[in-house]
Structures are given as C-alpha cells and as structure tokens.
C-alpha cells in the first residue's frame with residue numbers, strides 16, 4: 597500500500613495525502629471504483645490507483661472533483677479511463693484556467709515539473725454537473741451542490757450506508773481553520789453547511805477536505821466560527 601486508507605463504511609475509504617493533508621475518498625461498487633478528488637501529482641495518483649486495485653480489485657471508473665483548487669484536481673490527469681464529474685467552474689479551471697492552477701500550485705510549494713506534467717495531461721471533464729447520481733454497480737452515490745462557501749461551486753458526495761458518509765471537500769476543514777480566500781462566500785457558507793448537515797443527518801460521517809473525519813457537532817461549531825468571522 598502506498599497510502600493509509602481509513603475505512604468509513606462497507607466499501608468506503610479515505611486517505612490523507614502527505615502533501616497539504618488533502619483528502620482523497622474512495623467508494624467501491626460491483627463494477628467500478630469512484631474517487632472523490634484526486635490529489636496533486638501524477639506520482640500520487642499512480643500510487644492511489646495501485647492502492648485502489650489492491651483494496652477493491654476495481655478500476656477507477658469515476659472521479660468527482662469537489663472544487664477547482666489545484667490540490668484536489670491535478671492528480672486526475674493520471675486516470676485517463678475515468679469519467680470526470682465536476683461543476684462547470686472546475687471544467688473551466690481545467691481548460692482556460694490552467695495558468696492560474698499552475699501559479700497556485702507553485703505558490704503552495706508543489707514541484708514545478710510535477711505540476712507541468714499534470715497540466716500537460718489534463719483531460720476535459722466528461723460531465724459538468726450540479727448534482728445527480730452515479731451507479732457503481734449495486735450501489736449509488738449522490739453528488740450535490742449545497743451552495744456557496746469555500747468557493748462558489750463546491751460539490752459534496754453522499755454515500756448511503758448504516759451511517760451516511762459525506763465527502764465535504766473544503767466546505768469543512770479540520771486540520772486548520774477553513775480557508776477563506778477570494779473565491780469564498782463567507783456569508784453564505786454557514787447556510788450551505790446546513791445543507792451539508794442535512795445530507796449526512798445527525799449520525800452522519802463527515803469527511804473534510806483536510807483533516808480528520810468529523811461529526812455533525814463539529815460542523816455546527818464551524819458554522820458558528822464562520823458566522824462570527826463574517827460578523828467581525
């Protein structure tokens with residue numbers, strides 16, 4: 597195994613990549629595996645692909661990208677057989693916004709050669725979505741666009757089970773304070789988190805874009821923190 601995979605339910609895992617502690621989620625069905633986000637480099641993605649084969653005996657058939665930030669999307673260039681599902685804003689970043697992706701990645705300390713390789717191989721996403729279901733064979737995962745927050749186009753992925761697993765992207769962060777930048781909508785974010793909470797329910801398992809898995813209580817604390825920040 598190249599990375600540690602934390603089991604979250606039947607056929608559901610996540611890993612925290614060493615670079616920037618970014619989450620990659622994994623859901624396995626009878627026919628395909630699905631990734632939520634894809635890491636930052638082709639080398640990471642190659643390691644993930646090998647781990648997915650070892651864990652699930654499935655190929656990565658689908659990737660959902662939660663938002664356009666480089667640390668979540670650049671690795672998808674490795675998976676040329678996977679169908680990519682993302683918001684139209686992410687598709688735009690991956691086509692006309694490549695220079696901005698590159699600039700951000702290098703500013704955050706990614707290796708320039710690694711970034712250039714990923715960008716050179718970057719696919720055009722097959723599915724520009726704001727919601728919908730993906731059938732993995734015997735199980736279905738749902739994509740939702742709960743509202744503006746960390747960016748103006750965040751998607752979450754919901755996996756039904758004994759406890760619903762919600763991959764939250766960077767709408768939820770645990771290893772540091774939520775990252776608020778020019779793409780964020782601070783006023784809308786707490787309301788958007790209400791929809792994230794509703795997607796998982798009171799006993800949901802919420803997977804942040806960065807950091808340890810959290811519960812509904814943690815999300816409410818983050819709502820309060822964001823509201824206080826917004827009011828200050």
Ligand SMILES: [Zn+2]
Pocket residue numbers: 663665746766775
């Ligand atoms: Zn982000």
